[in-house]
Amino acid sequence: KAGVTQTPRYLIKTRGQQVTLSCSPISGHRSVSWYQQTPGQGLQFLFEYFSETQRNKGNFPGRFSGRQFSNSRSEMNVSTLELGDSALYLCASSLAAGLSYEQYFGPGTRLTVT
Amino acid sequence: DQQVKQNSPSLSVQEGRISILNCDYTNSMFDYFLWYKKYPAEGPTFLISISSIKDKNEDGRFTVFLNKSAKHLSLHIVPSQPGDSAVYFCAASGRAGGTSYGKLTFGQGTILTVHP
Numbered sequence: 001k002a003g004v005t006q007t008p009r010y011l012i013k014t015r016g017q018q019v020t021l022s023c024s025p026i027s028g029h030r031s032v033s034w035y036q037q038t039p040g041q042g043l044q045f046l047f048e049y050f051s052e053t054q055r056n057k058g059n060f061p062g063r064f065s066g067r068q069f070s071n072s073r074s075e076m077n078v079s080t081l082e083l084g085d086s087a088l089y090l091c092a093s094s095l096a097a098g099l100s101y102e103q104y105f106g107p108g109t110r111l112t113v114t
Numbered sequence: 115d116q117q118v119k120q121n122s123p124s125l126s127v128q129e130g131r132i133s134i135l136n137c138d139y140t141n142s143m144f145d146y147f148l149w150y151k152k153y154p155a156e157g158p159t160f161l162i163s164i165s166s167i168k169d170k171n172e173d174g175r176f177t178v179f180l181n182k183s184a185k186h187l188s189l190h191i192v193p194s195q196p197g198d199s200a201v202y203f204c205a206a207s208g209r210a211g212g213t214s215y216g217k218l219t220f221g222q223g224t225i226l227t228v229h230p
Binding site for chain 1 (some may be wrong): 145148150153155156157159160163171198205207214215216217219220221222228
């Protein structure tokens with residue numbers, strides 16, 4: 001089975017712009033979660049989508065949003081970028097069924113805001 | 115408020131010996147725990163998980179122990195290999211309080227170095 005894929009892998013944006021990141025989960029996985037990793041804050045949960053519905057949201061401002069499509073692919077959007085949004089953005093997918101709640105991560109998108 | 119803590123920023127071990135990585139949590143609502151291995155600029159790789167209904171889970175060289183009363187878990191790697199050198203994160207989740215297992219709370223990570 002193919003793993004979680006994320007596009008693009010690297011992105012450079014200017015302060016004030018917006019950005020959209022894409023994630024394709026492992027086939028059959030219905031849950032997609034997004035995380036931000038920074039040197040200062042570590043790995044922090046952004047939000048989770050399951051069957052096209054946001055099921056959970058972390059403590060991030062409303063500039064961070066996401067959505068999930070019927071094929072479970074997900075996108076996250078960050079509007080009005082700030083320098084502090086520079087980070088590695090990770091997407092993870094999970095079967096989210098029975099007792100299987102392991103999350104499998106993609107390679108991440110490295111976002112640099114200048 | 116850090117709900118998942120890995121108090122050792124780094125650990126150095128000789129090849130062939132046991133590596134023990136520790137993790138403490140404060141939220142008693144957590145009931146599912148996972149360990150991940152991560153290289154710089156890559157996504158975390160899932161290693162092993164444990165539900166709170168168990169106190170031990172094994173998978174090859176990796177064993178996770180859970181002590182619910184102490185709110186403590188540990189990952190044992192036996193024998194350690196140089197290829198195990200990476201950052202190790204523990205993570206926790208739970209359904210209580212309206213959350214779901216889709217939300218992982220991570221520790222700050224421990225850098226493991228295995229010397230040949």
